[in-house]
Amino acid sequence: MKNLITGNSFLAFGVILAAGISTASADERAITYTEDIAEILFDKCSSCHNPDGIGPMSLLSYEEVRPWAPLISYKVEQQEMPPWHLDKTVGIQDYKNDVSLSAEQIAKVVSWVENGALQGDPSLMPSQPELPDAGQWQLSSQLGEPDFVVKSPPYTVSANAQDQWWVRNTSFEGLIDEPRYVRATELKGSYPLGVKVLHHGHAQLRSSDNQGNRASGPVGRQGVGKGGDVFPDGTGMLIYPSGSINWNLHYFPINEVVYDEQAEAAVWLYPKGYTPEFQTRGEQFFAADSGPGGLWANDLLLPPNSIKSMQGVRVLNRPALITSFRPHMHMRGKAQSLEAVLPDGSREMLARVDRYDHSWQINYEFGEDVAPLLPAGTMLMITSTWDNTADNPNNPDHRQWVVFGQRGVDEMSHLWLGITYLNDDQFEQLKAERSARLTAASGE
Ligand code: HEC
Incomplete structure (x- = not known):
């Protein structure tokens, strides 16, 4: 180890130069844990x-x-950690929740390790970071305490088994006394064990009032690596005082029985009497409903030892603002992309994940000024690629035929979109506001 440490310091210097880091201090001294990496x-x-x-x-x-x-x-070099699996060479690159490392940070970490992973001067250690409290709502630091919390029926997750899921309803009564607009939602497993077993889940509310008006939408969707959902300012989801919540929860066992697990969904409301300008129905399930092969259920068949892509389209019959993109496949999933073919015939890659990993259900939240603002008649094209070969490290068995199904060893292809449908005036208004912001920002 000693030899490695001293022998490699020259090499590390070369790597830094190649990565184009030009701060004098980093060029002159070895990269250390306390000064650079911590x-x-x-x-x-x-x-x-x-x-x-x-x-x-x-x-x-x-x-x-x-x-x-x-x-x-x-x-870090493979860009598997931090978990952010977007293809950085195509599509939109500005995301609100981007946790990835910059090229310089990656080069720093790699050369630090090549150089022997030196500690450096302990007195230069930065102070310890503030850690999230896994028992708290992540959104409470931004929005305060939620207006109400609902709980799923209890379910005991066995210690060692295949993944487990179930669907059940609970009633929704007495939590609000008039129609209200939801501002944000967050779903999580209970603390401390539930948060570890809940892989992804949905709490879908179907509500109505006594005049027969109805609305449905999620009061929480969760996935490993996904946070809560906050709608853009002035955008809300209408809910009525009574109804039922459909819980659809998918667990992965953790070697330990988790008794009577109850997932919890928190809801933050806009003030009473406030009607947001834009109405959404929250993050929506999105699969292609036409096109070659389609992408849902019966069409999905992967031969043993094969790589296969399927593509399907769906047409937007109204203008829409897309605020987030969350791909969903299972263990053979490798890549998934979302493209737009605009009514003028131009085609635009919106986002693509090229290192899909089913362990993660990451929600990619588009930056405000780049979130796709699409006219009616836009065709959204979903392309999914599966790798059912032995080269895919997540593949449990490349000798199997794989069909559609709920288990992680079966396959799926769909995505979740944060989407707000607009009328023509709202579409023009958002377009004008955005171009005014961009003009102002470019200093004209
Ligand atoms: C959002 C949570 C999250 C963040 C942020 C994150 N990790 Fe991880 N990390 C995990 C989880 C969960 C696993 C185990 C599952 C997996 O490998 O995907 C893991 C696995 C790893 C492993 C492999 C461990 C093993 O035994 O195979 C390494 C190394 C690692 N992370 C390093 C890092 C580094 C370095 C960073 C920051 C640059 C980072 N992680 C950021 C959650 C995270």
């Missing part, structure tokens, strides 16, 4: 890699980090 890990890893987090190990001190250094370098 702040990157605190900022980009510690929210999960802490004793209470979903990461398998804590990364809060040199002692904790050092044994993992080679694997950290590998995962």
